[in-house]
Amino acid sequence: MAEKRVNTFSIVGYDPQTEELGIAVQSKFLAVGSVVPWAKANVGAIATQALANLDYGEKGLDLLEEGLSPEEVIERLRSEDENDATRQVGIVNAKGNSASFTGEKCYDWAGGITGPNFACQGNILVGKDTVKAMAQKFQNTEGELADRLVSALEAGQKAGGDKRGRQSAALLVVKEDGSYGGYNDRYIDLRVDDHETPIKELQRLLEIFYLYFGDQEVEKVELNDTLIKEVKGYLNDLNLFSGNIDSKNDDEFQEALEVFYHQENFEEREQVKGYIDKDILEYMRKKVN
Numbered sequence: 001m002a003e004k005r006v007n008t009f010s011i012v013g014y015d016p017q018t019e020e021l022g023i024a025v026q027s028k029f030l031a032v033g034s035v036v037p038w039a040k041a042n043v044g045a046i047a048t049q050a051l052a053n054l055d056y057g058e059k060g061l062d063l064l065e066e067g068l069s070p071e072e073v074i075e076r077l078r079s080e081d082e083n084d085a086t087r088q089v090g091i092v093n094a095k096g097n098s099a100s101f102t103g104e105k106c107y108d109w110a111g112g113i114t115g116p117n118f119a120c121q122g123n124i125l126v127g128k129d130t131v132k133a134m135a136q137k138f139q140n141t142e143g144e145l146a147d148r149l150v151s152a153l154e155a156g157q158k159a160g161g162d163k164r165g166r167q168s169a170a171l172l173v174v175k176e177d178g179s180y181g182g183y184n185d186r187y188i189d190l191r192v193d194d195h196e197t198p199i200k201e202l203q204r205l206l207e208i209f210y211l212y213f214g215d216q217e218v219e220k221v222e223l224n225d226t227l228i229k230e231v232k233g234y235l236n237d238l239n240l241f242s243g244n245i246d247s248k249n250d251d252e253f254q255e256a257l258e259v260f261y262h263q264e265n266f267e268e269r270e271q272v273k274g275y276i277d278k279d280i281l282e283y284m285r286k287k288v289n
Helices: 055-065 070-079 129-139 145-158 198-213 225-237 251-263 278-288
Strands: 008-015 020-027 037-040 044-051 087-093 098-102 111-115 118-122 168-174 186-192 220-222 275-277
Touching: 008 044, 008 087, 008 129, 008 145, 020 037, 020 044, 020 145, 020 198, 037 055, 037 168, 044 055, 044 118, 055 070, 055 087, 070 087, 070 098, 087 111, 087 118, 098 111, 098 118, 111 129, 118 129, 118 145, 129 145, 145 168, 145 198, 168 198, 186 198, 198 278, 220 278, 225 251, 225 278, 275 278
Parallel strands: none
Antiparallel strands: 008 020, 008 118, 020 168, 037 044, 044 087, 087 098, 111 118, 168 186, 220 275
């Protein structure tokens, strides 16, 4: 089967404070998250695109784990690939060293920018401003690695993005024992396979991820009379509460609130009687309104 060209822009990044590694990518390509991003905790992150060779991901991580630098990994991969002129790849390792390669047969505009802890690259772009904007945003943004990667992707889109348009986006972040339950290193794995505004949708999914699984400190709000009536109204709209919409913090209200937490998979954010998680309250408001 003929290889499909993954016309896209991406950023691979490393956070030396948390030791997280990740990739964010957008493309005019269906389900780009199934092709471009590869990462392994304590090893590195790789984006393979253009006429994508998926061996660059799997073999590239193996070579990084053997101790080769990102530049040496690219050199080795290219030496084993007769079509290397059609490839594009960005790599960052778990020391923050980075490298990017764009083959001479990639369609214009195509190229990349690297720096400590990141590599940006893209092909069939409106222009170089896309990768420049990504690099500047990543370098000048603080906070969670996932947020920095997605913000960089958004900056790249605003600077021009993919010449052909938008279709899909993905975010992959790994850290040791970072998965649900600590079974593997896959901390965040979000994909938007087909959407008119994939980066915005990716941002929305990331916000929901933080609600379910994030490490942010929970801010609780006291359920005063006004809030109790408000929440009862929401629970009524959701067919979870059929009692009076008053300010009584009664058993029926508590049971309905507990059902809401469990129905929405927010068990870990339940609060003691008389309080509600502030973020869950905002989630409830958006869900009903």
